[in-house]
Amino acid sequence: MKRIVAKEEFCIGCGLCEVYCTVQHSQSKDIIKAYNRENPRPISRVRREVNKPVSFAVQCKHCEDAPCVVACLSGAMKRDESTGLVLHDAEKCMGCWTCIMVCPYGAIKMDASSKVVSKCDFCFGLEMPACVANCPNGALVLMEVKP
Amino acid sequence: MAKYVIVGASAAGISAVEAIREVDPVGTVTVISEELCPQYSRPMISDLVSGKADFKKMLCRDSQFWVKNNVEALTGQKAVSLNLKEKYVVLENGNCVSFEKLLIATGGKPFVPKIEGAEKNGVFTFTKLADAERLSAMLEKAQNAVVVGGGLIGVSVTEALVKRGLKVTLVELQDKILSLILDATASEIVADLMEIAGVTIVTGQSVQRILGKPEDESSVGGVVLTNGEEVQCDIVIIAIGVVPRTELVSGTDVKTNRGILVDRFMRTSAPDVYASGDVAEAYDFVYGENRLLPLWPLAQLEGKVAGYNMAGKKAEYPGGTVMSSLKYFGIPIISIGLVNPKNPHDYEILTCYDPTRRVYKKLVLKGNAIVGILLLNDIERAGIMFNLMKNRVNVKKFKQALLSDNFGLATLPPSLRKTLYLEV
Numbered sequence: 001m002k003r004i005v006a007k008e009e010f011c012i013g014c015g016l017c018e019v020y021c022t023v024q025h026s027q028s029k030d031i032i033k034a035y036n037r038e039n040p041r042p043i044s045r046v047r048r049e050v051n052k053p054v055s056f057a058v059q060c061k062h063c064e065d066a067p068c069v070v071a072c073l074s075g076a077m078k079r080d081e082s083t084g085l086v087l088h089d090a091e092k093c094m095g096c097w098t099c100i101m102v103c104p105y106g107a108i109k110m111d112a113s114s115k116v117v118s119k120c121d122f123c124f125g126l127e128m129p130a131c132v133a134n135c136p137n138g139a140l141v142l143m144e145v146k147p
Numbered sequence: 148m149a150k151y152v153i154v155g156a157s158a159a160g161i162s163a164v165e166a167i168r169e170v171d172p173v174g175t176v177t178v179i180s181e182e183l184c185p186q187y188s189r190p191m192i193s194d195l196v197s198g199k200a201d202f203k204k205m206l207c208r209d210s211q212f213w214v215k216n217n218v219e220a221l222t223g224q225k226a227v228s229l230n231l232k233e234k235y236v237v238l239e240n241g242n243c244v245s246f247e248k249l250l251i252a253t254g255g256k257p258f259v260p261k262i263e264g265a266e267k268n269g270v271f272t273f274t275k276l277a278d279a280e281r282l283s284a285m286l287e288k289a290q291n292a293v294v295v296g297g298g299l300i301g302v303s304v305t306e307a308l309v310k311r312g313l314k315v316t317l318v319e320l321q322d323k324i325l326s327l328i329l330d331a332t333a334s335e336i337v338a339d340l341m342e343i344a345g346v347t348i349v350t351g352q353s354v355q356r357i358l359g360k361p362e363d364e365s366s367v368g369g370v371v372l373t374n375g376e377e378v379q380c381d382i383v384i385i386a387i388g389v390v391p392r393t394e395l396v397s398g399t400d401v402k403t404n405r406g407i408l409v410d411r412f413m414r415t416s417a418p419d420v421y422a423s424g425d426v427a428e429a430y431d432f433v434y435g436e437n438r439l440l441p442l443w444p445l446a447q448l449e450g451k452v453a454g455y456n457m458a459g460k461k462a463e464y465p466g467g468t469v470m471s472s473l474k475y476f477g478i479p480i481i482s483i484g485l486v487n488p489k490n491p492h493d494y495e496i497l498t499c500y501d502p503t504r505r506v507y508k509k510l511v512l513k514g515n516a517i518v519g520i521l522l523l524n525d526i527e528r529a530g531i532m533f534n535l536m537k538n539r540v541n542v543k544k545f546k547q548a549l550l551s552d553n554f555g556l557a558t559l560p561p562s563l564r565k566t567l568y569l570e571v
Contacts, residue, residue, distance in 0.1 A: 049557035058556055070162070070451060071444035073190045075207030092204060094191050097472035098444055101481045103530035105568070106555060110479070110527070 013055035040112035149174035155252035159424030159450030166454025255389030255425035264357030269367030297324030413453035432466030
């Protein structure tokens with residue numbers, strides 16, 4: 001099973017992961033249009049954390065025993081059986097914020113509408129998640145981890 | 148081949164089915180539910196009333212859930228008694244369902260105090276689909292509503308009624324609304340927002356009598372408060388709280404306090420009988436004792452633990468505590484644990500309040516460990532704090548950073564980060 005792993009020692013805190021996450025989840029998939037024209041601008045599902053000299057990116061870890069799935073009030077947060085990923089169905093989400101309350105990584109956010117949550121979907125369908133593909137210093141890598 | 152029987156098919160029952168099937172794909176599973184289609188989200192009934200959700204959206208498992216999990220679903224049927232010696236459940240229609248492992252997940256029922264006039268047309272409780280449907284059907288003709296009880300259910304139904312254009316008076320016996328999960332500052336912020344939305348909040352009062360309409364005595368026309376004041380209304384919603392539905396075990400060996408007592412494996416005092424969800428009194432890790440915690444996420448966790456243990460996979464319940472997240476009246480709130488201790492001097496209390504952004508954050512510490520978390524508007528790092536709380540982390544070294552705007556995993560000392568989290 002492949003997962004995104006943050007390499008703190010290589011992170012330069014540039015924030016490109018956030019930029020490319022936003023673009024990937026925009027309608028246009030174009031950086032200028034996403035930032036200038038889309039209203040509301042899609043949020044980044046990865047969070048750059050900086051506490052100098054430390055910095056790293058945090059996104060959903062698709063936990064094996066995911067507290068958000070167990071806690072979800074509406075059945076919107078589910079494990080995808082084929083990939084093992086924790087996926088969120090915005091159509092089913094009631095915006096109760098219970099998953100935010102229980103995520104130990106603080107990796108679930110309110111989306112731009114503030115009506116439902118949003119989180120890393122592993123750029124479902126892409127071979128390489130946008131944050132990993134665009135990290136300039138190898139601080140986000142795709143690694144095979146034990147299921 | 149094991150024979151599992153589950154009474155009740157809401158949060159705890161559904162989660163137990165999934166856990167059993169994870170471990171045992173072949174044992175027979177029978178579920179007994181009073182509702183015809185029980186696998187829906189009860190916390191979403193206020194969204195049904197407001198019009199934000201339809202029943203399809205409310206389904207928290209799909210319509211094929213029972214078939215996919217190879218479950219015999221006895222829906223629309225009620226379990227009325229147990230024979231624990233011969234191990235069977237008796238249904239209202241006289242049929243018996245025998246079991247090897249039994250889970251009681253009968254949930255709670257609304258507490259309704261004796262109020263004169265409570266039998267009138269237009270008086271509702273608000274915990275299940277049928278309540279929401281009956282209420283919705285009456286709303287076209289209704290203009291004013293009185294909600295009795297300013298807890299979570301009361302506030303949620305109030306918002307739904309406001310969205311449907313009703314004028315709502317919320318009557319709360321305590322001196323503030325949401326008194327079990329908010330402190331005075333937070334409660335006032337929410338009360339302000341509700342009043343801006345047009346809600347009249349009456350505190351320190353209850354309803355002593357429900358009046359009829361002058362032209363139709365059998366329909367609600369108003370209420371009389373304990374101070375004698377009258378409030379006109381077409382609808383009364385009683386949302387004072389829920390009590391565990393323990394009737395099924397009365398007269399059996401299953402020990403109860405206010406709810407059914409369970410150990411950390413969700414076992415009751417009777418062999419092969421488990422209980423989970425609102426009917427159970429399970430472990431609270433803040434108080435270090437069993438308490439009633441009628442909350443959906445805990446019911447699901449308890450159901451999962453029960454299911455594993457019933458199917459033979461040892462699983463220990465880590466314990467729960469009061470934990471609520473609220474979305475009502477446009478202000479996101481998360482409240483966990485002891486946010487409003489009775490003897491505040493015995494605790495260290497950290498707060499920060501920005502009235503212009505309506506951001507309020509409060510942490511309650513005991514011996515440098517977090518025991519209570521209350522966050523209004525800035526809630527996205529709540530889970531990190533909750534993780535510190537669950538792990539009883541000594542926060543002395545980074546206490547001041549906890550409430551800062553950029554609090555996060557990077558705030559934690561590297562050694563702590565490495566122990567709490569496998570990576571980052």
